[in-house]
Amino acid sequence: MTAQIIDGKAFAGDLRAKVAAMVPAFRAKAGRAPGLAVVLVGEDPASQVYVRNKHKMTIEAGMESFEHRLPADTSQDALIALVHQLNADPSVDGILVQLPLPRQIDESAVLAAIDPDKDVDGFHVVNVGRLSTGMAGYVPCTPLGCVMLLKDRLGDLSGKDAVVIGRSNIVGKPMAQLLLAENCTVTVAHSRTANLPEVVRRADIVVAAVGRPEMVKGDWIKPGAIVIDVGINRVPGAGPGKTKLVGDVDFAEAVEVAGAITPVPGGVGPMTIAVLLRNTLVAAHRLAGVPYEKGAI
Ligand SMILES: NC(=O)C1=CN([C@@H]2O[C@H](COP(=O)(O)OP(=O)(O)OC[C@H]3O[C@@H](n4cnc5c(N)ncnc54)[C@H](OP(=O)(O)O)[C@@H]3O)[C@@H](O)[C@H]2O)C=CC1
Ligand SMILES: Nc1nc(=O)c2c([nH]1)NC[C@@H]1CN(c3ccc(C(=O)N[C@@H](CCC(=O)O)C(=O)O)cc3)C=[N+]21
Ligand SMILES: [Mg+2]
Secondary structure, three states, rough: OOOOOHHHHHHHHHHHHHHHHHHHHHHHHHHOEEEEEEEEEOOOHHHHHHHHHEEEEHHHHOOEEEEEEEEOOOOOHHHHHHHHHHHOOOOEEEEEEEOOOOOOOHHHHHHHOHHHOOOOOOOHHHHHHHHHHHOOOOOOHHHHHHHHHHHHHHHOOOOOOEEOOOOOOOOOHHHHHHHHOOOOOEEEEEEOOOOHHHHHHOOEEEEOOOOOOOOOOOOOOOOOOOOEEEEOEEEEEEOOEEEEEEEEEEEHHHOOOOOOOOOOOOOOHHHHHHHHHHHHHHHHHHOOOOOOOOHHH
């Protein structure tokens, strides 16, 4: 049996179309477009690609995109001053500071400076606390995108055994919180986990967010399990100087065992940007006082 391939790119395209379809009504009521500000510090090539894609898709959704590019030697105070300026700007509904930041800058200090009501990444401690206590708030885009794909495939997730590999603040931990909120039995694995293959073999749902190319092997997967591969790893490709993207899961092996699996590229990655636009639309409604039908998208 070969796994079904979960087409995150198509799902994300539908989600972006739904967001775009709601923008004209918002514009009519609020007298302005939703606005997303993206701040990039330094010249990391991968980050530049993501920021360019975000800008393009924000415009395509009918929203305003404000790009702020700062040099790699920017001070923490200067970055926080920009964040304060964006907090106060009524045309900005969402603020995203691209991570990772250069080493002279304390990430948590910058995230703490973002107005929680504009924190469309869901990284501010207030939104982290809201997620873990079941209050409404902004949920990190990548994990929320993963849950959307899982619910589309499985419907109700109640009672499923889920294993999340990775415990970062931006993927693993919020992923575990969301699965818990969906009534999964959640195990969070990490670099100190003993017998990782055995732990993964128990899971009906496997979410891999590790950053190690093709680490999760086919014989770690319970037959029929759903595999969500968050990993984005650039590795040498066919031919000199060529590179390709692979996930944290050995796709060729896992596809023979899993019930369904996300590919890399074309799986979770495109969902992240679509959810970012969705969160920005929600933020715009809240900040402008325009009612947003709960669960509209
Ligand atoms: N598709 C998307 O939109 C996004 C993709 N990503 C990708 O997801 C991956 C993870 O990102 P991120 O969470 O930021 O990464 P981090 O490096 O912040 O976290 C990696 C986690 O994996 C764990 N880990 C490392 N090695 C092992 C191992 N051998 N066995 C088990 N666990 C291990 C670490 O454990 P410990 O805590 O013990 O060190 C850590 O918790 C990356 O490939 C990244 O590029 C990230 C964000 C968005
Ligand atoms: N504040 C902040 N928020 C983030 O959400 C954030 C961040 N910082 N820093 C970096 C990570 C990574 N990330 C991705 C977004 C889209 C794709 C994506 O679209 N991937 C495509 C391929 C893209 C390519 O070809 O390189 C795909 O998987 O099909 C991947 C990764 C968001 N991140
Ligand atoms: Mg990190």
